[in-house]
Amino acid sequence: MSETTNHVDTDQATREASGAHSYGRYLEEFEEGAVYKHWPAKTVTEADDHLFCLITMNHHPLHINDVYAGQSQQGKNVVVGPYVYSLALGMSVSDISGKAIANLATEGLSHPNPVFHGDTLFAETEVLEVRPSRSKPDRGLVKVHTRVLNQDGVLVAEFRRLVLVPKRNPGTE
Template sequence: MNEDLDRPQGRYFEELPIGTVIRHRLRRTVTESDNILFTTLTMNPQPLHLDFEAAAASEFGRPLFNSMMTLSLLVGLSVHELSLGTLVANLGLTDVVFPKPVFHGDTLRAESEVVEARESRSRPGQGVVTVEHRGFNQHGELVARCKRTMLLRQREASAG
């Protein structure tokens, strides 16, 4: 059995002490198709996302990329290096903000910083970790930020 192939890509609870910062390798350029598909699948009729004429008349001058998709991408970009194979459950998202708009053609990257970590009091072999995810566009501007609390496996419990 090859231990490297059996090991999850994500990090175990013990590998995420407070202060750890992970600059995620994956990036994603968002497209008009992404925006329209996500917006219509989620039943969001907001003209700023779907009506190019209305968006052109707005203060932004063009369609805004759906912020809920931006939030989903922010979390998704972190999964490979943070929680893939080690996540038990997402426990919540808080403090979600979008300080700058995202537009079709922007390329997003993410980083995550561990802001809280403790062993679970009710689930032996698991730990609760809160990270602050930050998303940036190709200009290095902060476009999204949130805190995500996860229940993660502990390495020792997984080895047994």
């Protein structure tokens, strides 16, 4: 019995030309002031939070011990902040950095309100600035501000980041 080998086209542009969902954007596709409401949202489970804490060795009892957390000012476990940030960053990739050459910086990360097990998080990102690179004509910089809201519309995290993305048509302004 012989095996048949099919050609798999791994080029992103070719796959998108076939009708596949676009993943990320080229520099020319970003517009200052645009707001992308990322989909899908994610309900944070106790297992998500505990696994993230344990694999990152953050064993603070506020995140993994119900008895300890029950005696805290929140009265229950609080989801660890780096998980909330990582989740929001991941939710934004298909709209913002799916074609990124590099993520250059993250700044202004804040967690103004806690996240609890069972909260559903929604993320949205506003494009603050789009500019071509001064040193390389085939790419540019996109500065964005991501906000994370829970199911009640309460802001639970926000951050800004700078992403280096390719131009669709290098050599154009």
